[in-house]
Amino acid sequence: MHKFLIRSFVSSLVLLFTLTVAAVAKDVKAAFVYIGPTGDHGWTYQHDVGRKAVEAAGFKTTYVEGVPESADAERVLRQLANSGHDIIFTTSFGYMNPTNKVAKEFPNVKFEHATGYKREHPNVATYAARFYEGRTILGTIAGTMTKSNVIGYVASFPIPEVIRGINSFTLAAQKVNPNIKTKIVWAFTWYDPGKEAEAAKALIDQGADVIAQHTDSTAIVQMAEKAGVYAFGQASDMDKFAPKAVLTSVENNWGPYYVDRVKAVANGTWNQKDTWHGIGDGMVVISGLDSQMPSDLQAKVKKLQADLASGKVHSFTGPIYDQKGNLMVAEGKTADDGMLAGMMTYVKGVEGDIPK
Amino acid sequence: MIKIVKRDQPSKAIFFFTPVLAIFLTLIAGGIIFYILGFKPFEALKFFFIVPIADKYGFSELLLKATPLCLIAIGLSFCFKSNNWNIGAEGQLTFGAIVSGGVALLFYDQEGFYILPIVILAGAIGGMIYASIPAILKTYFNTNEILVSLMLVYVSKLILDYLVVGPWSNPEGFNFPETRQFSDSARLPLLFEGLRIHAGIFLALAAVVISWFVFYKTYLGFQMKVSGFSLKTAKYAGYKGKKMIILVFLISGACAGLAGVGEITGPIGQLHREVSPDYGFTAIIVAFLGRLHPVGIIFASLVVAITYLGAETAQIFMQIPKYTGQVFQGMILFFLLASDYLLFFKFKFIDSKK
Numbered sequence: 099m100h101k102f103l104i105r106s107f108v109s110s111l112v113l114l115f116t117l118t119v120a121a122v123a124k125d126v127k128a129a130f131v132y133i134g135p136t137g138d139h140g141w142t143y144q145h146d147v148g149r150k151a152v153e154a155a156g157f158k159t160t161y162v163e164g165v166p167e168s169a170d171a172e173r174v175l176r177q178l179a180n181s182g183h184d185i186i187f188t189t190s191f192g193y194m195n196p197t198n199k200v201a202k203e204f205p206n207v208k209f210e211h212a213t214g215y216k217r218e219h220p221n222v223a224t225y226a227a228r229f230y231e232g233r234t235i236l237g238t239i240a241g242t243m244t245k246s247n248v249i250g251y252v253a254s255f256p257i258p259e260v261i262r263g264i265n266s267f268t269l270a271a272q273k274v275n276p277n278i279k280t281k282i283v284w285a286f287t288w289y290d291p292g293k294e295a296e297a298a299k300a301l302i303d304q305g306a307d308v309i310a311q312h313t314d315s316t317a318i319v320q321m322a323e324k325a326g327v328y329a330f331g332q333a334s335d336m337d338k339f340a341p342k343a344v345l346t347s348v349e350n351n352w353g354p355y356y357v358d359r360v361k362a363v364a365n366g367t368w369n370q371k372d373t374w375h376g377i378g379d380g381m382v383v384i385s386g387l388d389s390q391m392p393s394d395l396q397a398k399v400k401k402l403q404a405d406l407a408s409g410k411v412h413s414f415t416g417p418i419y420d421q422k423g424n425l426m427v428a429e430g431k432t433a434d435d436g437m438l439a440g441m442m443t444y445v446k447g448v449e450g451d452i453p454k
Numbered sequence: 455m456i457k458i459v460k461r462d463q464p465s466k467a468i469f470f471f472t473p474v475l476a477i478f479l480t481l482i483a484g485g486i487i488f489y490i491l492g493f494k495p496f497e498a499l500k501f502f503f504i505v506p507i508a509d510k511y512g513f514s515e516l517l518l519k520a521t522p523l524c525l526i527a528i529g530l531s532f533c534f535k536s537n538n539w540n541i542g543a544e545g546q547l548t549f550g551a552i553v554s555g556g557v558a559l560l561f562y563d564q565e566g567f568y569i570l571p572i573v574i575l576a577g578a579i580g581g582m583i584y585a586s587i588p589a590i591l592k593t594y595f596n597t598n599e600i601l602v603s604l605m606l607v608y609v610s611k612l613i614l615d616y617l618v619v620g621p622w623s624n625p626e627g628f629n630f631p632e633t634r635q636f637s638d639s640a641r642l643p644l645l646f647e648g649l650r651i652h653a654g655i656f657l658a659l660a661a662v663v664i665s666w667f668v669f670y671k672t673y674l675g676f677q678m679k680v681s682g683f684s685l686k687t688a689k690y691a692g693y694k695g696k697k698m699i700i701l702v703f704l705i706s707g708a709c710a711g712l713a714g715v716g717e718i719t720g721p722i723g724q725l726h727r728e729v730s731p732d733y734g735f736t737a738i739i740v741a742f743l744g745r746l747h748p749v750g751i752i753f754a755s756l757v758v759a760i761t762y763l764g765a766e767t768a769q770i771f772m773q774i775p776k777y778t779g780q781v782f783q784g785m786i787l788f789f790l791l792a793s794d795y796l797l798f799f800k801f802k803f804i805d806s807k808k
Contacts, residue, residue, distance in 0.1 A: 129770075135777070162769050164776050166731040169721035172650070173515050174766050181770060191630055192726060215628060255619060257629045286615055442629060454620050 126364045128152050128356070129183040130161040131174060133190035134289055140314030140333040141288065144350040145189045145212075147334075151353030157360050167192025172200060179204040185363045187356065188212065198222055208368050210359060213259065215439075220370050225355060228376030229259075230266035230438070231406050232348030233310070234413040235384055235399055236330045237270025239345055240278075240308040242395050243328055247277045250301025250309040252318055254288050256452050258441045260312050265445045266413045267310055272447050280448045281306060291317035302327055319344050335385040346399075347385040354380055374435065378407040414438065419446045457802045464797045472796060473743050473750065476789035477757060483785055484778075493774060501771050502764035502782075514649040516759050518721065521651075522547075522713035522730070524755035525658040526737035528665045529709025531746040532702040535669070536678035537685060540703060542588060542603025543710040544734025546581040548610035550711020551718050552617065553580025555725035558640035558718070559622060559633055569639040574657075574715050581711020582704045584610065589703030593696040599703075607734070611727075618725055632726040642720045654716030661709055666748040678702065710734060731762075739787045758783060 130149045134142040142163065149159050160183060165174050171193050178186050179200055185208040188197045194214035201209040201219045209222045217224055240249050249271060253260050268280045281304055283297040295317040298309050302321070308328045311318045316339040322329035323340035331337060331347025355375065362368040375381035384403055387396050405411035414433035418426045420443045427433050433441075444452060484502070485495035507513045526543045533540040554577030561569045588602040618631045627634075642652040669675040677698060681688040688695060717729050740758050744751030765779025 160770055160773075162766060162776060165766075167726065167728040168731045169518070169650075169717055170731060170762070170766075172721060173763075174770075176511075177766060177770060192632075192728065195635075195724070255631055257631070286619070440628060 126185070126360055127158045127160065127183045128360045128363075129178040129186045130159065131165050131171070131178070131186065131188045131190075131193060132161060132163040133167070133192070134164065134314075136161070136163050138289060138314060139316055139336070139339070141350070142189070144333050145187070145352055148352030148356045149187075152356045152360050155357045155361070157364075165193075172196040175200040175209075176203070179207045184208065185210065185360055185368070208359075208363055215372075217370060217372065223359075223368075223370050223372070225373040225375075226259075227350055227352075227381040228374055229348060229350070229382055230262045230413050231376040232382045232384060233263045233267040234270040234406060234411075235402060236310055236346070236348065237267035237272075238274055238399060238402060239330075239391065239395065240267070240310060240328070241271030241273070241275035243345065243391065244271075244275065244278060244308045246305045246307045247275065247279065248305040248307065249278055249280050250298065250304070250306030251280050251282050252294055252297040252301065252309065252311040252313055253282050253284050254313045255286060256284065256442075256454075258439060261444065261452065262438055262441045263312050264448060265418075265441065268445055268447050269414070269418065278447065282448065282450055284453055285313055287313060289314045291315040294318050295321045298322060298329075299325075316340070331385065337385065337388075342390075345388045345391060349383040349385055351381055351383045376406070377403060378409065420444065421446055421448065455804050457804050458799050459802045461798055461800050465800075468796050470745060470747075470750070472793040473745060473754065473790060475793050476743070476786055479789040479793070480782060480785040483789075484782055487778070487781070488774070491774070493772060498768060498772060498774060501768045501774075502778075503760055505771070506760065506763035506767045511649060512763070514646070514651040515763060516756060517655060518651050519759035519762055520752075520755040521655050521658045522716055522733045523737050523740045523758055524751055525654075525661055525713045525716070526710050526734055527740035527744060527751045527755060528658070528661040528748060529706035530737055530741040531665065531744075531748070531751065532668075532678065532705045534682075534741060535746050536681045536698060536702050538589075538592075538699055538702055539600045540585065540588065540603050540706050541600050541738065542585070542605075542607050542734070543706065543737055544730065544732060545603065545607035545610040546584045546707040546710035547714040547717075547730050547734045548607070548614055549584035549714075550577040550579075550581035550707075551714030551725065551729045552610070552614055553577060553583075554711070554715045555633065555636075555718050556617075556622070558636040559725075561640055562634050562637055564637060565639045567639070569637070570642070570719070573640050573719060574712065577711045577715030578708040579711070581707040581709070581714065583707070585703040585707025585710070586700065589700045593699050614725070614729070615727055618727055622725065624724075633724050635724045636719060640719055641723060642716065650721050652716070652720040654712075654720050657712050657716065661712075662748045662752060669748070674698070674701075710737075713737075736783060739783055743786060743790055758786070761786075 132142040136142055136146040149161055153159050162174050165171055175196055187210045189212045191213045194211055194216050197209050197211045198216050198218040201222045205221055211224050213226045214224050251264055271278045281301055283300055285293050285297045287293050294313050294315050298318040298321040301309055302325045309318060309322050310330050311332050314333055316336050319329040319336050319340035322343035328345050329343045331344050333350050335347045335349055337344045412432040414427060416427035416431045417429040420426050485499055488495045488498040507516045530543055554573045557576040558573045588599040591597040591602050592599045618633055622633045624632055624634045642654050645651050677693050718725055740754045744754035761779045761782040765776045768774040769776040
């Protein structure tokens with residue numbers, strides 16, 4: 099009799115527990131606010147892949163695409179917070195102020211803002227990826243594969259994120275090939291296939307035979323394919339858009355982070371923090387390497403990838419000099435996160451000036 | 455047998471009836487599109503046109519969205535009525551926002567009642583300066599104002615880009631493309647606690663009243679009307695055409711500039727790259743849907759504003775792609791232009807036995 103009671107008690111406890119967990123897991127609803135269309139094959143596309151991972155983990159999700167960074171963002175955020183969403187990911191820098199504003203009104207809803215720095219309320223967290231680690235890999239490949247020693251780089255806006263990428267890329271390329279020069283064209287857009295293609299064309303005309311990009315469309319790799327030069331995919335694996343040109347891509351992999359954070363809300367363990375994950379945490383992923391790359395380069399890249407992941411290699415290891423020859427990072431030292439976050443000077447070997 | 459006959463005179467009743475018909479046809483076509491996409495048409499239309507404004511907050515957002523559209527469209531109606539095709543309201547809005555934002559930034563660490571009026575005035579002047587370019591080029595160099603005003607839109611956006619990326623960017627903002635936040639004295643006051651609707655709506659209403667007065671009670675309004683019907687007649691009557699062209703462009707630019715002020719000193723509170731989700735272009739649809747009549751424009755701006763809100767609601771609750779909002783705006787204009795056929799032609803039933 100006792101045994102039966104205990105057994106039924108235990109089993110009902112287990113049942114209750116499973117039910118609660120299931121109920122909690124089902125109850126949490128996540129929302130995503132996108133700057134572009136989900137079919138851009140770049141920035142927004144990858145965030146949406148992350149959202150699908152959250153769905154696959156058993157949570158309900160909602161998204162709104164093409165939300166301008168104008169006065170409209172605030173309304174969309176408020177509406178999402180008002181309609182039963184427990185955590186809202188805002189995936190563009192321009193949502194920073196509306197995110198913090200709406201977060202104040204909804205203290206029980208968690209807000210996660212990508213690429214921003216303002217966390218004005220305890221329910222706002224920020225997250226970004228160390229894309230510069232991926233650019234160290236691209237620089238290594240570009241420095242090895244170039245024949246003209248001129249490497250083109252289509253950049254978006256002169257903000258630390260982009261400058262950091264250019265520097266990381268150039269430093270890695272110089273390491274394998276001290277003669278290279280990085281030429282920059284500023285497109286002043288994140289996504290504009292027409293402008294991006296023009297920028298790539300200008301660089302190719304100036305003798306660049308490898309093109310890197312910090313804008314989101316596939317126009318640049320397609321232009322490179324046409325011109326017969328190499329290129330790298332941005333945000334997602336762009337190999338299928340330019341199979342000959344694309345040597346590899348740096349993919350933004352938000353899924354694990356999103357699942358983690360939504361689960362944290364479900365478990366009640368969500369806390370405010372500033373996340374900056376790289377290759378080691380799997381937020382930055384290097385796509386498959388193209389067979390045009392010699393096997394010793396492929397091996398080198400694989401090793402570099404592992405070393406960046408383990409922290410054995412840092413993208414910004416001294417000595418690093420700026421364009422004028424001033425020392426930025428001393429020999430044997432690495433740049434700290436504060437310096438990386440505010441990086442607004444080119445390293446030696448980058449041509450031109452940062453637009454002011 | 456039915457025969458299509460040209461009307462002797464465009465019908466006045468039909469003139470105001472066709473916008474309603476266009477909206478009705480848009481709803482039907484929208485329902486069909488929803489059905490084809492696999493959504494329940496009535497439910498989708500409900501989420502598109504009723505749910506977003508079903509509560510106080512939603513309704514205030516509708517007014518917030520309609521305010522710049524109404525203001526710009528009123529300004530445009532001055533141009534369009536007098537045969538001046540100002541397509542560049544978006545540029546005039548942007549330049550107005552630049553000038554008033556620049557003034558607001560000068561006072562970023564100051565408080566004072568005098569700041570807001572200066573900021574508002576600066577926006578109107580900015581819009582006027584920018585609108586005067588196509589006007590002067592048209593009157594003195596015979597250029598095409600459609601092309602000039604349109605091209606200047608892109609120029610204004612590039613100027614804004616340059617300023618927020620470079621000299622005006624927030625010194626504490628890690629070089630991100632945005633300025634500082636304006637001081638509270640440079641912000642339009644909110645009308646209700648907790649809602650975003652701001653005093654800018656009074657600017658729009660004032661524009662409505664003034665335009666009605668000018669159109670129907672002044673000699674200038676009459677001149678504009680005559681020029682709209684026939685430029686030759688206007689010339690023959692001895693109207694000073696050049697002066698009028700410049701005047702209507704200035705009015706239109708001021709209205710667009712004020713709409714820009716409303717956005718940056720209202721809900722946004724700073725300058726960044728996207729001060730307007732193309733209000734200047736959408737207002738062209740509003741102006742024509744409202745038949746260039748001040749009261750018509752009020753209704754038209756509300757109808758078009760709701761397509762923005764509805765698109766968001768429909769995506770949140772029914773996963774309908776948000777870009778359907780733009781499809782609706784396009785359809786309204788399309789059906790309006792198509793039903794204008796009825797203005798000039800009528801169906802006549804003819805007894806075929808005769």
